[in-house]
Amino acid sequence: MLCLIPLVIGSSFAFSKLTDNETVYELKSYAEAGQIVQEAFSSLRTVISFNGAKFEQKRYDKELGPTSWGGIRQGALFGLSEARGAAALVFRLIDEGKDESINEEEVWEDNTEFICNINSDIEFHNFNFHYPSRKDAPVLRNLSVIAHAGQTTALVGSRGCGKSTCISLFLRYYEPSSGELTIDGKPITDYNVQHLRENIGVVSQEPVLLGMTVYENIRFGKSNATQDEIEEAAREANAHNFIMQLPDKYETLGGERGVQLSGGEKQCIALARALIVQEALDRACQGRTTIVIAHRLTTIRNANQIYVFDKGNLVE
Known part of the structure; x- marks a missing residue:
């Protein structure tokens, strides 16, 4: 049982490292996308006069694109944690002793x-x-x-x-x-x-x-x-x-x-x-x-x- 402790600690450290990286990457992407929005709204008259709405929209979508994949990766990691927890309950139920008085x-x-x-x-x-x-x-x-x-x-x-x-x-x-x-x-x-x-x-x-x-x-x-x-x-x-x-x-x-x-x-x-x-x-x-x-x-x-x-x- 003790030999599993290093494996548990190592997997927990790796999991937290991955989630930290994904969170930092997601926040950075949102910050850059928010900066584009702030620039566009602060110079709204200029953007409209030069018909640049679609251009600014493409810039915004480009910055948000990577965040969607980051969310998918982060969701997959959290899903794997929740799946493991649910599986433990299922296996516990499977291994539970049968009540011989009920058939x-x-x-x-x-x-x-x-x-x-x-x-x-x-x-x-x-x-x-x-x-x-x-x-x-x-x-x-x-x-x-x-x-x-x-x-x-x-x-x-x-x-x-x-x-x-x-x-x-x-x-x-x-x-x-x-x-x-x-x-x-x-x-x-x-x-x-x-x-x-x-x-x-x-x-x-x-x-x-x-x-x-x-x-x-x-x-x-x-x-x-x-x-x-x-x-x-x-x-x-x-x-x-x-x-x-x-x-x-x-x-x-x-x-x-x-x-x-x-x-x-x-x-x-x-x-x-x-x-x-x-x-x-x-x-x-x-x-x-x-x-x-x-x-x-x-x-x-x-x-x-x-x-x-x-x-x-x-x-x-």
């Missing part, structure tokens, strides 16, 4: 049974889970929850309490640390992953707006919504006041993915859209096993049962 190939093997009756009771039995990158921070602790077939089950709690993690585990994005997840009394590992996910619909909480007006974004989920209904939903979502301050109010274009609006404004409009489609969501849940994740109790008042989470524990 991704087995998860995707088609030797599991294609069970048609997915619309059944979903039950978490004494579930414990922590993310692989944070093994010292449990996300779910001894969780036991049941979502009955054909009913709406709500999971509520503060941010980071484990609500969304339950859905990720149900979709088998992760495997539990301990405990069991069953559908219709059968372990979820007995179900084919592709077939399981084909029979599950997930509506994300990410506020995504389309490249249309605020009015159309709120109305998107309910095409026959009236102006009064849309404004009422906006008021409930605390969005009406700032919408009325926009240049064209409800007819203001939000831009692609709502780029013209702030993050908070997008969230308020997305919430108004969710409120305007609440009736449609209630209709879609009929006859299906539904799990709803929410922060606001008013959005889940029609749920058949409500589980309250706190720091990965079921508290009520």
